[in-house]
């Protein structure tokens with residue numbers, strides 16, 4: 003059996019193991035380990051197992067995940083988010099699907115201070131899911147909106163994946179962030195539009211709330227000055243250069259904790275519950291990160307990505323066809339791998355190819371444009387079955403949710419993603435305009 | 442016959458990957474008539490973090506690796522003489538000196554791997570956002586991202602506020618002003634686009650401010666298992682000559698990379714002559730501290746330091 | 760009737776997992792506090808906390824390890840239930856026992872291999888760059904947590920077999 007065949011075999015095995023209720027992380031570890039040992043040998047595998055957990059878990063960038071999880075818990079537990087939702091509800095609750103739209107807008111706002119999709123999905127999910135269930139939203143719509151909304155954490159700058167992309171491809175990170183702005187807001191807009199269409203077709207999915215007066219609206223808005231202040235401090239701190247986006251998570255946690263104690267009357271027992279729930283969610287995420295790492299190392303060892311490149315290069319297809327093919331491979335890989343693993347595996351191979359092709363736009367622009375396109379399709383992987391990290395996170399907050407209904411709820415948002423990617427491919431200036439204007 | 446895995450930390454667009462490692466692998470393949478094939482895995486694709494690369498080679502998880510030796514502090518104490526302030530010359534001379542030094546002084550520290558070559562980069566310089574660094578006092582109170590522990594101590598001793606961020610955090614930290622100064626060679630300034638984020642550069646004429654040491658090594662067992670003729674192919678592509686070649690690549694690339702900063706219209710200041718002497722004097726306690734620490738650990742610090750200086754001088758003269 | 764399976768949360772191992780998780784939680788709070796102190800320090804008196812980023816990395820790794828047992832005890836790991844939604848209860852039980860076996864073996868393999876790597880890290884003086892924090896500290900936490908994970912797995916298996924016998 004060649005290494006390539008082995009790679010395909012293990013992908014199939016992974017699917018089988020996952021479908022018979024082996025936890026995702028374990029399935030990835032098992033298949034990755036089997037494949038790795040067959041190419042690299044058992045001793046190398048054992049060495050890897052001895053060192054990988056410590057090195058993978060001590061990754062500075064990932065510290066934002068448990069910190070933002072904790073921030074979400076503190077805000078939820080102390081009732082701060084309930085107030086936030088009451089405010090949203092008085093303003094747009096009357097609209098069908100209004101709370102789901104507010105949740106997407108909330109994800110976009112949170113995405114402006116957080117560079118991680120997982121952290122955005124966790125925080126906003128924790129906050130918004132109970133509220134939507136309480137207001138009789140369908141589980142599908144609620145889970146879909148939050149899982150898709152979570153991807154805004156990376157689509158709207160700052161963005162961990164973009165930073166890694168920029169380092170790998172030697173792009174200017176500031177320019178990449180500027181380029182991500184309009185596509186990021188298009189994403190948020192597209193998701194809101196998707197909800198609007200969805201509730202038109204299924205009116206019961208997002209029922210209307212009660213009518214409110216302007217006085218009520220204004221009063222409820224005054225109630226959320228505190229959380230707004232935290233948000234502005236964190237956002238301002240990042241943009242004024244007081245702290246880095248990674249450090250922002252710590253600032254958010256401390257400010258929310260202070261608010262939870264002073265305003266939300268949180269005491270020790272409440273804090274312990276928050277810590278405990280953070281522990282369960284964080285462990286779930288990091289265990290998958292560990293499994294995905296082993297699996298992606300095995301895929302790298304099999305040299306499957308190189309084969310893909312050879313096939314594409316010898317195909318004699320046009321630049322745009324190759325671009326689309328590459329983006330499609332991300333969709334396939336997105337079924338199994340997490341975003342960072344995908345970027346690390348493919349960008350070193352894809353990027354030089356892309357830069358060598360002619361798209362009719364300046365080479366310097368091609369790098370930025372491709373980065374944004376890759377970013378979007380990589381993020382789509384977070385909400386596609388069978389491995390969709392954001393969907394898992396949302397599901398883990400509510401045991402009554404079935405994975406099937408969650409993935410069903412994601413469909414409208416996936417469609418909106420496809421439309422957006424098509425637009426960005428056809429009109430590169432959507433991405434590049436702002437870069438030329440400011441950069 | 443042999444398919445070797447070469448693992449390293451930098452992306453494939455980097456100079457080290459495209460100009461040094463890939464051509465090296467191709468040369469070995471050609472000279473062995475294809476009997477040695479080398480698969481290169483860039484950007485830590487085979488897992489782990491950069492400080493673990495050396496151990497991956499030692500343990501045989503990969504066959505070859507290239508990494509920064511300073512990432513594993515305490516592992517190569519004798520090598521640290523090359524990381525002291527105002528030690529390095531050109532990357533070429535310093536690399537040859539380092540390889541020579543390791544062959545005579547560091548067999549014990551390097552016994553767990555088969556060394557292909559040790560080398561250094563071209564001495565680094567200051568890249569500052571808002572304020573040009575023209576003299577020693579200018580550094581006072583500035584937020585400096587130090588390249589390693591020794592330099593962090595050195596900057597602190599002259600009143601700077603050192604911040605140690607991961608490399609990936611550096612561009613955004615610099616663009617927003619979380620740090621004021623990055624201390625790097627231009628070879629890193631170019632790929633990270635730092636020259637677009639800062640306005641001023643300060644270079645040192647004469648002895649370089651600092652450098653980092655790199656180690657390119659092969660697993661012992663793999664090397665030992667090779668027949669003599671293939672070992673010879675590896676040997677022909679190892680040692681002082683290779684170190685000099687790598688150093689030369691770094692020196693040339695430094696000139697190329699520096700040009701981007703010039704074209705950007707950034708200001709350039711130079712520390713030379715009497716001012717250079719003031720810097721050297723100010724940071725001298727760091728070096729004497731190093732000698733003392735080495736003596737405490739039963740090494741002859743002064744002798745190692747003198748040897749380091751003498752070797753660099755010797756290869757500079759070539 | 761299953762006597763043990765629901766009990767693991769209230770068992771000694773379950774409570775130990777809780778303590779681990781809470782410790783990890785306080786470590787994360789500590790990390791946040793150190794980072795904020797460092798930010799305040801460098802913006803006011805021009806001095807950040809030395810090695811704050813290394814403290815974050817090491818603390819994060821320790822916290823994540825400490826979180827692992829409670830996640831397993833509370834069934835926090837994600838499973839795909841798309842294809843098994845209509846299976847018989849006994850089939851599901853068999854599948855879940857399989858998963859528990861895989862988890863237990865994985866945890867013990869990790870614990871054993873990490874103890875070897877940890878010892879080696881100690882011998883080779885692996886440490887962080889600025890503060891020279893020894894890496895083996897993290898390994899100790901990791902090995903302990905992984906061992907607890909394995910023991911919890913054994914407990915669940917034991918409970919499942921006992922429970923099955925009582926049915």
Ligand code: NA
Pocket residue numbers: 112113114115116117118154155156157158159160161
């Ligand atoms: Na973001």
Ligand code: NA
Pocket residue numbers: 336337338382383384385386387388389390391
């Ligand atoms: Na997916």
